[in-house]
Amino acid sequence: MSDKVPAELKVLADDLMVEAADRKLYLKFESLEYGFRFFLPGEGGKGQFSVYFSPKKNRYTVVAPAGLDPDLVPLVQLAQIRTGGRLPGESTRDREYGSWEEVISDKPELSRHIVARLGELQAAGYFVEDFAKLPGGVQLVFGEGPTALRVNLYCGKDGRIKDVPAGKKSHELSLVSEMLKPEGGLSAALPEAERGLDAWLGTDEAGKGDYFGPLVVAGFTADWAVVTELEGMGLAESKVLQKGRVMSLARLLWGRFKDRCTVVEIGPARYNQLYTEFRGTGGRLNLLLGWAHARTIQEARQRSTVRSVVVDQFAASWNITRYLADARDLNLMFRPRAESNPAVAAASVLAKARFLERLEKLSDEAGISLPAGAGANVVSAARAAVERHGPGILERIAKVHFKTTERVLGIEGDEARRGPSAEHEHAGAERNPDEPGADAPVGKGQ
Numbered sequence: 001m002s003d004k005v006p007a008e009l010k011v012l013a014d015d016l017m018v019e020a021a022d023r024k025l026y027l028k029f030e031s032l033e034y035g036f037r038f039f040l041p042g043e044g045g046k047g048q049f050s051v052y053f054s055p056k057k058n059r060y061t062v063v064a065p066a067g068l069d070p071d072l073v074p075l076v077q078l079a080q081i082r083t084g085g086r087l088p089g090e091s092t093r094d095r096e097y098g099s100w101e102e103v104i105s106d107k108p109e110l111s112r113h114i115v116a117r118l119g120e121l122q123a124a125g126y127f128v129e130d131f132a133k134l135p136g137g138v139q140l141v142f143g144e145g146p147t148a149l150r151v152n153l154y155c156g157k158d159g160r161i162k163d164v165p166a167g168k169k170s171h172e173l174s175l176v177s178e179m180l181k182p183e184g185g186l187s188a189a190l191p192e193a194e195r196g197l198d199a200w201l202g203t204d205e206a207g208k209g210d211y212f213g214p215l216v217v218a219g220f221t222a223d224w225a226v227v228t229e230l231e232g233m234g235l236a237e238s239k240v241l242q243k244g245r246v247m248s249l250a251r252l253l254w255g256r257f258k259d260r261c262t263v264v265e266i267g268p269a270r271y272n273q274l275y276t277e278f279r280g281t282g283g284r285l286n287l288l289l290g291w292a293h294a295r296t297i298q299e300a301r302q303r304s305t306v307r308s309v310v311v312d313q314f315a316a317s318w319n320i321t322r323y324l325a326d327a328r329d330l331n332l333m334f335r336p337r338a339e340s341n342p343a344v345a346a347a348s349v350l351a352k353a354r355f356l357e358r359l360e361k362l363s364d365e366a367g368i369s370l371p372a373g374a375g376a377n378v379v380s381a382a383r384a385a386v387e388r389h390g391p392g393i394l395e396r397i398a399k400v401h402f403k404t405t406e407r408v409l410g411i412e413g414d415e416a417r418r419g420p421s422a423e424h425e426h427a428g429a430e431r432n433p434d435e436p437g438a439d440a441p442v443g444k445g446q
Contacts, residue, residue: 009035009053009060012082016075018336025071043069049076051083074118077128081111081138110138110155117180126176139166142176149173151180194333194341199223200308201300202343203293206351208285208314211378211404212370212397213359215271217292218350219262219300222343226257230342235349243356250353253346262300263354264292268362272400279401290319297324307331312338312348362397370397374404382408 013029013036020027020038030037032050039048049064049072060083064076118128121142129148130141137154150166151173165177194200205217222230233252241249254261266274271288278287297309297320308331311320317334321327338344356372363370366385371377382404385393391409394400 006053009051009083012051012079015082016078019075019078023071023074025075027075038072038075040069040072047072049079051079073122077114077118078111080128081114081131110153110161113155113161114138114140114153114180121176121179124175124179126179140180149176151177153180190341191335194310197308199304199306200310200333200343201297201304201306202310202338202341202345202347203296204312204339204344204348204351205289205292205314206348206355208289209374210355210359210372211374211382211399211402212268213355213362213372214268215266215288215292215399216351216354216358217264217289217296218347218354219296220253220257220343220346220350221260221262221300221304221306222346226260227342229256230346235342235345241349241352246349246352246356249349253350257346259303261350262296262303263350264296264299265354265358266292267358268398269396272395275399275401285401286315286319289314291323293320294323297330301326308333310335310338310341310344312336312344366393366397374402379404379407 016038017027017029026041027038028041030039032052034054035050035052037048037050045065046067047069049062049068052061052063053059054061062076062079062083064072068076121127126142126149128140128142129144132139132141134152134154137152139150139152142149142151149170149172152164152166154162154164163177163180165173167173199222201219201221203217203219205215207213207215233249235249274288274291275285278284278291293311300306307329310333311317313334313336317332320334321330321332324330339348359370359372367388368381368385370381370385382394382398385397386408394405394408398405
């Protein structure tokens with residue numbers, strides 16, 4: 001895609017492709033100078049739509065033909081909601097938005113919830129004519145003029161969505177509000193195969209995109225009785241929770257369900273050693289991640305006979321199964337957005353909490369506040385650490401294969417990925433030479 005297109009538009013393009021795949025649509029993508037076009041092969045003009053960005057006006061436009069293929073309508077609606085763009089000739093807004101983040105802020109789950117309800121609303125004759133940003137949510141407007149119906153949707157810090165009818169009460173407004181109401185509880189959005197499980201293990205990781213700190217993979221074993229308790233705790237996937245909420249939920253999980261919790265932690269020094277070993281055999285980060293997930297599954301199954309495992313997809317499933325001796329006996333369910341599964345959501349909280357704890361401890365050891373992520377503030381902190389302790393400190397606090405190391409030390413390519421010092425901190429016992437790091441102890445659950 002052209003460099004003239006904002007980064008959030010590129011993210012939207014990726015999300016639309018994922019949404020299309022979830023709806024089993026074979027959608028093709030074409031990059032344009034100032035946007036992109038999606039189309040259904042062989043469907044002609046009514047099977048396509050485009051999203052453009054105008055640098056001069058700093059706004060988006062969504063272009064779709066009259067009589068658009070019904071299968072594409074939810075995707076166009078998602079594009080409208082995410083960008084604030086409008087279809088030419090449709091309702092005019094009092095204000096134009098510069099990016100979708102200005103419309104729904106950091107609440108993409110709210111967008112997904114709205115789009116999931118559009119089909120039912122449209123079938124009943126209700127179309128979104130306009131919307132407006134609200135603190136922590138969005139107002140949807142159905143119809144125009146004095147008879148327009150308005151419903152406010154909010155997404156709380158725990159990830160729960162709430163709908164509130166706005167304006168004078170009426171039968172129609174109640175009907176629209178009911179259609180927008182979140183269904184059921186934590187199990188409502190699960191695929192049918194997962195709803196049919198009696199008990200299962202969910203796994204997720206934290207720290208893989210963070211320069212500082214460990215890689216943590218956690219597991220949580222659940223059944224439907226436990227899910228009811230998780231629902232009462234206000235559980236949500238850790239990415240939508242504030243730090244304080246993540247820590248308090250993790251304490252609750254360990255307190256109530258200690259035997260169901262498993263955490264595998266790979267500190268930076270050990271991580272750098274393993275990454276070098278995996279890379280030396282042609283492997284990359286996905287193999288290291290797969291190995292860590294496999295270790296988590298093995299440890300959890302030492303305390304449980306559970307056979308089904310739900311994993312938040314990060315690559316092909318063989319990255320995990322190659323390290324599981326009993327893989328054929330497992331029902332491994334590997335899918336995108338698996339954090340909607342209660343067990344995976346719990347694992348996400350456990351992993352994030354452990355990551356944050358260790359990041360704070362590493363900050364104390366380095367005498368410098370080490371931020372999460374891999375942005376400019378991370379580079380500044382890393383340079384300060386190097387200035388205080390020398391380049392060898394990065395081996396002990398950071399994942400040195402990140403390009404961030406090149407920026408910090410001013411070195412390039414393989415030299416940076418080999419690390420800032422010739423010596424690595426080796427941890428653990430001997431390993432199987434046929435499996436990089438396969439027998440190394442990487443930490444156990446609390």
